[in-house]
Amino acid sequence: MYKGTSLFARSTQINNTTHKMRQRLIQTLATQNIRSRLVRPAPAPLSIENQLTQKLASSLFNGDLIQAKQEFRWMLDHLCTNSKHATPSTGIDFLKANPTIAEKIGEYVKERTENHKPLQYILGTQPFGELDLIVRQPVLIPRWETEEWSLNLCTMLNNVDLMSKVERRKLRILDIGTGSGCIALLLASKLPKGRVEVFGIDQSQVALELALENKARNKGLLQNPVQFSKLDIMDDNAVRSFVQAHGDVDMIVSNPPYITPSEYAELTPDVKNWEDPCALVTEDGLGLQFYRRIIELSVASESSLLHSTAPQNASSMLPLYAQVPQLVLEVGSHQQATLVSRLSDDYFKHSRILKDLAGQDRVVIAYQSDINL
Numbered sequence: 351m352y353k354g355t356s357l358f359a360r361s362t363q364i365n366n367t368t369h370k371m372r373q374r375l376i377q378t379l380a381t382q383n384i385r386s387r388l389v390r391p392a393p394a395p396l397s398i399e400n401q402l403t404q405k406l407a408s409s410l411f412n413g414d415l416i417q418a419k420q421e422f423r424w425m426l427d428h429l430c431t432n433s434k435h436a437t438p439s440t441g442i443d444f445l446k447a448n449p450t451i452a453e454k455i456g457e458y459v460k461e462r463t464e465n466h467k468p469l470q471y472i473l474g475t476q477p478f479g480e481l482d483l484i485v486r487q488p489v490l491i492p493r494w495e496t497e498e499w500s501l502n503l504c505t506m507l508n509n510v511d512l513m514s515k516v517e518r519r520k521l522r523i524l525d526i527g528t529g530s531g532c533i534a535l536l537l538a539s540k541l542p543k544g545r546v547e548v549f550g551i552d553q554s555q556v557a558l559e560l561a562l563e564n565k566a567r568n569k570g571l572l573q574n575p576v577q578f579s580k581l582d583i584m585d586d587n588a589v590r591s592f593v594q595a596h597g598d599v600d601m602i603v604s605n606p607p608y609i610t611p612s613e614y615a616e617l618t619p620d621v622k623n624w625e626d627p628c629a630l631v632t633e634d635g636l637g638l639q640f641y642r643r644i645i646e647l648s649v650a651s652e653s654s655l656l657h658s659t660a661p662q663n664a665s666s667m668l669p670l671y672a673q674v675p676q677l678v679l680e681v682g683s684h685q686q687a688t689l690v691s692r693l694s695d696d697y698f699k700h701s702r703i704l705k706d707l708a709g710q711d712r713v714v715i716a717y718q719s720d721i722n723l
């Protein structure tokens with residue numbers, strides 16, 4: 351009983367004390383809050399733009415807001431262009447006033463951050479030189495490295511008189527693994543009018559359909575004919591039929607699959623979940639499968655894809671096209687560049703390795719003759 355009363359008394363006392371303390375605490379906090387409000391205003395709620403750029407920054411760019419804002423801007427430009435709105439200088443009030451665009455850009459950010467969808471697949475197009483290319487899953491998104499060497503190749507070829515008095519025919523170029531058609535279409539658009547004939551081949555039907563769409567989309571920029579055909583370069587019969595139907599070519603360009611299976615395993619989900627593995631991975635551990643095959647198909651044989659430009663004897667006149675490289679192959683690393691260069695040296699007179707803007711070995715070019723650009 352005593353214990354009980356005492357306990358009750360203590361508990362009531364504690365309750366009273368606690369109640370008083372709590373009230374004091376609330377008063378103190380309220381005063382501090384008023385003071386702090388007087389000193390520093392409460393932060394305004396984040397605008398839609400800020401919320402979304404912060405989400406992009408933290409999920410994709412290690413907190414880098416500059417990159418996130420740039421990406422947000424591209425999305426906003428794209429949506430405004432599609433809905434015929436002028437892009438606002440700031441999205442804050444614009445997004446509040448345009449809930450449809452706000453909702454759409456919210457979906458884009460979700461696609462980017464949660465599904466790792468590449469920005470190019472979201473925007474649907476990608477510039478490549480002066481071309482404006484449609485990009486669509488799972489066809490490989492053209493990379494800046496490819497754009498850079500393709501543009502350099504155009505500059506290199508523009509230095510040659512492609513309409514030679516010796517040859518009296520157009521230079522014929524084959525792009526192996528054309529994908530979106532980026533390299534083939536760029537060459538056809540940048541090389542002098544009526545001087546070249548470009549062929550783009552791919553084993554992927556969806557890639558070819560996209561390449562054809564891109565050809566139609568960029569029709570006004572093309573100065574030379576481009577033909578796209580389905581061809582699996584691993585299939586001897588198909589290659590033979592192709593050569594019979596179209597003839598051989600003076601130059602082969604290619605950005606073939608060159609990623610090894612172990613490198614592929616390490617790739618980020620924006621590549622692995624979205625781009626066709628057949629556009630990226632080789633079966634061998636060095637990523638050389640396609641280079642070996644392209645070189646094999648370049649050397650003289652019944653089904654050689656490459657026209658021989660080597661003079662038949664010392665006195666014969668060297669064809670003009672011997673001045674241009676016969677092989678132009680994108681590579682993924684220094685090791686690959688060295689190996690591809692060595693492989694091509696077994697069949698070609700000599701080869702060179704060119705670096706990209708980032709200083710990485712990026713292209714191996716090989717010549718059938720000593721003369722070169």
Ligand SMILES: C[S@@+](CC[C@H](N)C(=O)[O-])C[C@H]1O[C@@H](n2cnc3c(N)ncnc32)[C@H](O)[C@@H]1O
Pocket residue numbers: 490491492493496526527528529530531532533551552553554557581582583584605606607608628629630
């Ligand atoms: C790295 S992607 C290059 C695409 C495009 N040229 C570019 O640079 O963006 C390689 C391309 O080779 C094609 N490819 C893969 N295996 C092939 C094969 N056996 N024969 C022909 N093309 C093939 C793929 O479908 C893919 O489009």
